[in-house]
Amino acid sequence: MDSLQQILGWFGDHWWIIFPVMGVGGAMAGRWQALSRQRHKQKLETLRLKSEIKAAQLAARGQLAPPVSPRQAARQQENSAKELLGRLFAEHDAITARWLDYELDVAKMIAFPAMSDGRQPLTAAFLRAKKTADALRPTSADASVTEQQVSEYLDAVGAYAVAFEIAEKDARRLRDSTFTDDERKRLERAQHLLKVAVDQSATPAERQTAYRRVREELDGLIDLSDAAMENLEKKVALQLESRPAAASAPAEPAEQAEPQPIPVRDPLAPAEPQRQAAPLPHPES
Template sequence: MDEFIRGFWTFAGSYWWLVFPLMGMAGGAAKAWERAAKNRHERRLERIRVKGEMKAAEFEAKALMRGTGAHPQIVDAAASVAPDELLTRLMGEHDEITARWLDYELDVAKLIAFPAMSDGRQPLTAAFLRAKKTADALRPASADAKVSEQRITEYLDAVGNYAVAFEVAERDARRLRDSTFTEDERKRLDRAQKLLQVAIDESATQAERHVAYQRVREELDGLILLSDEAVEVLEKQVARELPAPAPRPEAEQ
């Protein structure tokens, strides 16, 4: 052991200059480990946040079923309400949520501003789309349709989940905005937003609007997938004819 210690100090004395690069390597390794640990911590927090929001959504959905949630028009299935009146209220709430979703789905400006609302890879958006699919599948053909009490209860639960899932997804999309994109992608989104203003500007010529529309599509290609319905709405806005000029007043006799 003594010989080993003496050999070590002899080596250290002869190659003392190796201490500096070794310290640099150790420092770099420590920083890399710290970054990896931080990334793991952030990913863990994100998973906890998503699970927490979905659990909150579950509790809110149960509250909605008791008539104490954020949507008082959804009433308790056990309340003394005629089945057709209950279905009317539920279907009205169902339609309202769908209309709020379509405000994003069909409005390209909103999709650019809040891209997560159209991105099924986002967990909360995916949860909302699943809730929508379930509510749509359980929706009766009409408010006076003959459905069982169990089916009404299932539809009540589905609409409650649909409402909460939308609120959570919308809140998350407004929090994220374009933060999931790279700097270059964010610049493309910004250009697309500015070009979109020209594309739907009634004071611009039809040629100017058409060129701006084509460039909007180019900027969004690979970033945001526009639905066929959103493209159709946008193309109608772009193709609008310019307002006719006001007639000149006749010269006074």
């Protein structure tokens, strides 16, 4: 009874906490509704395409009076499957491209480390969804696949998209909050050094030193992939090559004015009459 009274007393003193809790709950409910609408839309699209495929199959088998010839029905079925696979491929590739923005950009890996940390539950769920979608993806839109395979791939791409959205939102919320104070200072130094490493105004020695220290600061904090380091090395090398090229470019000489020709008198020209000097006025006496 005393414990219950203490709990009720605590809630009575902290009644205001219900407002942020309601805000968080409202945001989660809104997100859930948006995801539900997206899944519902995908299911409707799947049902529509399945009905078209099924109708074409029945028409081809002669179980339904076909409005078109069997060859046309088979062609419609094939085109519907290709259309759906094409849209799924585009969505699949778009999600993967957004994920690679985090995996190949060291600056984003420092700013949002949870997005590359498989120990985070939501990131791990996204990576599992990616693995499933990649495994169920047909080789091409022209591949011979069954209706069941298309349906499974559709569900996998939908789960892949939802898992990425949730993992990205969580990573942007967490940022570096999962690190200690000393580790956060190391991340801040790494961010500053990274800017120096790709700064064209810095000297080559400064950029090389900054690049080396970035790796030292991130050692043990963030597991940089080989592709991310290769991408960073290319950026640093590009800056190192662009500076000497700009410095070695010869300056264009300034245009010099052409010398004016010295006038020369034509010896065959008639001599000009000499002018007589005017007589000097006599001073008045």
